Structures are given as C-alpha cells and as structure tokens.
Amino acid sequence: MKTTTPIVAAGLVAPAIAQYKPVVSSSELVKLVTTEELLQGATDLYDLAIANGGNRAFGSPGHNATVDYIYDALVETGFYDVYKQPFVELYEDAQVEFSVSGVEYDARYLQYSPSGDLDKPLVAVANVGCTAEDFPAPVANNIAFIQRGECSFSQKVANAKTAGAAGAIVYNNVNETLSGTLGGPGDWVPSASVEWAPGQAILAQLASSNSTTASLFINVISENRTTFNVIAETKEGDHNNVLAVGAHTDSVPAGPGINDDGSGTIGILTVAKHLANFSVKNAVRFAFWSAEEFGLLGSYHYLKTINGTLGGNATEVGKLRAYLNFDMIASPNYALGVYDGDGSAFNLSGPPGSEILEQDFVNFFAKLNKSVVPSEYSGRSDYAAFLDNGIPSGGVDTGAEGLKTAEEAAIFGGEAGVAYDVNYHLVGDTVDNLAMDAFLWNTQAIADAVAKYAVDFGSIPKPNHTVEAKKRNVEKTKLRRALDHVKPRLSGLGKRYGGCVHDVKTEL
Numbered sequence: 001m002k003t004t005t006p007i008v009a010a011g012l013v014a015p016a017i018a019q020y021k022p023v024v025s026s027s028e029l030v031k032l033v034t035t036e037e038l039l040q041g042a043t044d045l046y047d048l049a050i051a052n053g054g055n056r057a058f059g060s061p062g063h064n065a066t067v068d069y070i071y072d073a074l075v076e077t078g079f080y081d082v083y084k085q086p087f088v089e090l091y092e093d094a095q096v097e098f099s100v101s102g103v104e105y106d107a108r109y110l111q112y113s114p115s116g117d118l119d120k121p122l123v124a125v126a127n128v129g130c131t132a133e134d135f136p137a138p139v140a141n142n143i144a145f146i147q148r149g150e151c152s153f154s155q156k157v158a159n160a161k162t163a164g165a166a167g168a169i170v171y172n173n174v175n176e177t178l179s180g181t182l183g184g185p186g187d188w189v190p191s192a193s194v195e196w197a198p199g200q201a202i203l204a205q206l207a208s209s210n211s212t213t214a215s216l217f218i219n220v221i222s223e224n225r226t227t228f229n230v231i232a233e234t235k236e237g238d239h240n241n242v243l244a245v246g247a248h249t250d251s252v253p254a255g256p257g258i259n260d261d262g263s264g265t266i267g268i269l270t271v272a273k274h275l276a277n278f279s280v281k282n283a284v285r286f287a288f289w290s291a292e293e294f295g296l297l298g299s300y301h302y303l304k305t306i307n308g309t310l311g312g313n314a315t316e317v318g319k320l321r322a323y324l325n326f327d328m329i330a331s332p333n334y335a336l337g338v339y340d341g342d343g344s345a346f347n348l349s350g351p352p353g354s355e356i357l358e359q360d361f362v363n364f365f366a367k368l369n370k371s372v373v374p375s376e377y378s379g380r381s382d383y384a385a386f387l388d389n390g391i392p393s394g395g396v397d398t399g400a401e402g403l404k405t406a407e408e409a410a411i412f413g414g415e416a417g418v419a420y421d422v423n424y425h426l427v428g429d430t431v432d433n434l435a436m437d438a439f440l441w442n443t444q445a446i447a448d449a450v451a452k453y454a455v456d457f458g459s460i461p462k463p464n465h466t467v468e469a470k471k472r473n474v475e476k477t478k479l480r481r482a483l484d485h486v487k488p489r490l491s492g493l494g495k496r497y498g499g500c501v502h503d504v505k506t507e508l
C-alpha cells in the first residue's frame with residue numbers, strides 16, 4: 001500500500017546517520033590493549049573477591065559480583081547481545097582441621113565423608129586396613145590411622161566403621177598429592193587423608209607414645225547452587241559463522257583466583273570492549289564460563305544447550321567455526337605456551353583446523369619476537385567441551401602447578417624447578433601474582449586472533465558434526481583426561497597442561 005512509503009523512506013535514512021566503524025584489523029585492535037587497563041581489570045576482580053569473603057567460587061557472592069561486573073561492562077558497549085545463562089550444579093567444599101597431640105597437620109577431605117568433630121585417641125591399623133583382621137581392638141570408639149594402598153578408601157573406611165571406629169585418617173603411601181573420594185554417598189564415619197610426609201611424622205608420634213590423642217574437625221558444605229555463564233555475541237556479523245572466545249570466571253574456594261582465571265577473564269573482556277570500536281564480518285561470541293573449577297561444568301552445560309542434548313535446535317552448534325580458550329595467561333613464573341592443536345608435541349591433536357589456530361598464535365608471537373612452547377592439549381580446561389563437539393580449538397596459557405624446566409628458564413627467564421604459578425589454587429593468587437608482561441603479550445595475542453577470524457576464517461575447515469565424528473571426539477577427550485591423570489608420574493617435571501583443572505579424585 002502506498003501509505004507505507006513514508007515509513008520505508010524513513011528506514012532508508014537511518015544507515016546514513018549510523019556511526020561509521022572500520023572493519024577490524026589485527027594491528028589496530030592489538031594497539032588498543034594496555035597494561036594499565038589489564039591491571040585495573042584484575043584489581044577490580046580482586047576487590048570483588050575481598051569484599052565477598054576472599055574468593056569467587058561459583059555461586060558465591062564474589063562470583064555473582066564477577067558475573068554482574070562482566071555483564072554490565074559488555075552491555076555498556078552496546079555492541080553485543082548479552083545474556084546470563086543460568087544453570088544449577090552441586091557445590092561441595094569442606095573445611096578440615098586435624099592435629100595429633102597438639103601438632104597440626106594439613107589434612108584433606110575424603111569426598112562423601114560427613115561432618116564431624118572428634119577428640120579421640122589415634123590408633124594405627126596393621127597392614128593397609130583392607131581386612132577386618134588389620135583393625136586392632138583399641139580402634140573401637142577411636143580414630144583409625146590407615147595406610148593407603150591395595151584396596152579402596154571406601155573399603156578401609158567401611159572396615160574402620162565395622163571395627164567400631166569413630167573416624168578414619170588415611171595416610172598416603174607415595175610422596176605425591178592425594179585427592180581421595182569414598183566413591184559415593186554412604187553411611188561413612190568422618191574421614192580425611194594426609195600426605196606421605198605428615199603420615200610418617202604421625203607414625204613416629206604414635207611409636208613414641210602410649211596414648212596419642214587426635215582432634216579431627218570436618219565441616220562439609222554441600223548444596224545446589226544456581227550460577228551463570230555470560231554469553232555476549234556481536235550484534236553484527238555473520239551469525240552462521242561464529243568465532244567463540246572463552247575464559248572461566250570462577251575461582252577455587254581457597255583464594256581470589258586472579259591469575260586463574262581472572263587473567264583470561266580480563267584478557268577477553270578487554271578485547272571485547274575494544275572490538276566495539278570496529279565492525280566485524282563474522283559474528284564473535286564471548287563466553288565467560290562458570291564452575292570450570294568443579295569440572296568444566298559451565299562450558300559443558302552451554303554446549304549441551306546448543307547441540308540438542310538438552311533439546312532445542314541441534315544445528316546451533318554447527319555455526320561455531322572455531323573456539324579460543326584462555327585460562328591462566330599471566331603466571332608469575334611463566335612459559336609462553338600455545339595449545340598443541342596439531343599434536344606434534346604431545347600426540348593429542350584437536351579437530352581439523354586446530355593446527356591452524358596453533359600456527360597463527362605461533363606466528364603472532366614470532367612477530368613480537370617471542371619464543372613459545374607447546375602446551376599439552378589435554379582437555380583440562382573449557383575447550384574440552386568444544387573438542388567433544390568437533391569444533392577446532394586453540395588458545396594460549398602460561399602454566400599452572402607444573403615446574404618450569406631449565407630449558408624454559410633459559411628461554412623465558414624466571415626460575416627452573418619452581419612452579420609456573422606458586423600460588424596456583426591458593427590464597428596468594430592475587431594481583432601481585434600476575435606477570436604483567438606475559439599478561440599484555442597474551443592479551444595482544446587474543447586481540448590478534450579475534451580480529452583475524454572476525455574477518456576471515458581462512459583455511460579453517462567447517463566442523464564435522466556427524467554423529468560418528470562426535471563419538472570419536474568424546475572418546476578422544478576421555479582418553480585425554482585419563483592420560484592427564486596418570487601422566488604427571490610418567491613425565492615428571494616441566495609439564496604444562498593447557499588448563500587449570502587438576503583435581504581428579506581417586507578411589508584408592
């Protein structure tokens with residue numbers, strides 16, 4: 001109808017008055033990143049942790065404040081469609097205090113143990129506590145002290161209960177970190193573990209005294225918590241060919257998590273803000289994952305909502321052309337690591353195209369005149385969910401609890417034989433824990449990659465989303481995780497994993 005003509009005319013006028021923005025280029029976007037803004041962002045997250053009990057664990061006030069901070073910053077740009085994706089997961093944490101004759105020892109929660117508050121004699125169990133005969137009569141009503149080995153923690157603790165024990169401590173039989181589980185909920189007595197060295201010290205205490213009283217306090221928090229991923233996609237650009245960029249927003253309960261992963265969070269948020277000064281050809285989707293530290297929960301939840309697992313449109317996942325992950329990019333004793341997408345260093349490759357993402361990062365650091373080392377593509381961070389879905393993935397990281405090699409110290413400086421991040425998952429992961437030079441270079445690398453793929457995916461192939469391919473990828477990721485679990489013993493020092501989740505619990 002004719003009456004519509006004036007409206008169409010008015011519509012035609014709008015583009016002419018819209019603000020002109022140049023198409024993004026790597027060099028222009030990289031230039032905008034400054035050390036000052038990265039430090040400010042990290043300080044903001046630290047302040048949120050300190051104002052809320054010292055951590056930003058998922059679903060906590062510190063984490064909810066982090067989610068709001070990110071959401072508000074993205075909305076303010078006007079450049080993105082932003083939403084908070086809610087999901088519910090079980091939050092578990094336990095405070096454990098353990099002392100023997102007044103000497104305090106670090107003890108660790110055995111998952112599924114109940115809370116308890118005991119002041120009782122500690123009684124050593126014979127052998128490894130796998131049979132009823134190992135438990136001497138004095139164990140009754142007291143705390144059993146049991147060596148790890150041969151049978152599951154659940155069997156040892158069940159035997160202790162049958163013998164009448166009020167509680168149980170399992171001490172490690174090897175000199176490496178033990179994170180144990182009773183395997184599932186049950187009628188357990190309060191139980192915890194200690195490492196090898198304190199175990200030996202306690203045995204000596206028991207040997208030198210007739211009656212040794214131990215104090216065991218366990219306070220378990222176990223509750224369903226609602227938490228949020230923040231997803232922001234450019235309003236413009238091709239929404240059928242999307243670059244996804246992610247970092248996790250939660251810390252462990254032990255500390256503020258400013259390198260892990262405040263650094264990745266602020267790195268991608270900073271690039272997202274600067275990207276708003278340009279226009280893009282491919283849509284860019286920034287994803288801020290929650291509950292990574294509890295097993296990559298946010299990223300897996302998100303992928304399930306777009307691949308049809310939870311209903312909805314399964315084709316949504318096929319629109320993702322590549323995923324870039326940034327978890328710990330400013331470790332104080334850093335190595336500059338690039339995920340080993342082609343599997344050349346660790347024989348664990350990603351979906352086709354991952355090798356291109358790796359090479360592009362390597363090329364960028366070469367331009368900065370920086371050497372890089374490969375990081376094992378072990379599925380230890382949120383990219384695992386993307387690998388499972390056949391999406392080419394890449395990223396950079398600077399190392400977690402692994403020890404820096406002499407070779408790496410020669411390349412990057414810092415101290416050989418010392419962890420890349422000595423404050424990994426600890427209260428000391430503060431703003432002071434950041435290597436600001438590595439933080440800047442890695443954020444520049446994010447800017448370079450985002451600008452490049454926002455314009456052109458080049459030779460990165462479209463992902464293969466057939467059911468068979470998906471199954472293969474899921475199997476591969478399981479293998480990665482299994483390998484990740486056994487490899488520290490095999491490969492020793494200098495190992496970096498391309499991520500921060502390490503707490504795979506063992507049943508025996």
Ligand SMILES: [Zn+2]
Pocket residue numbers: 248260261292327328499500501
């Ligand atoms: Zn992390």
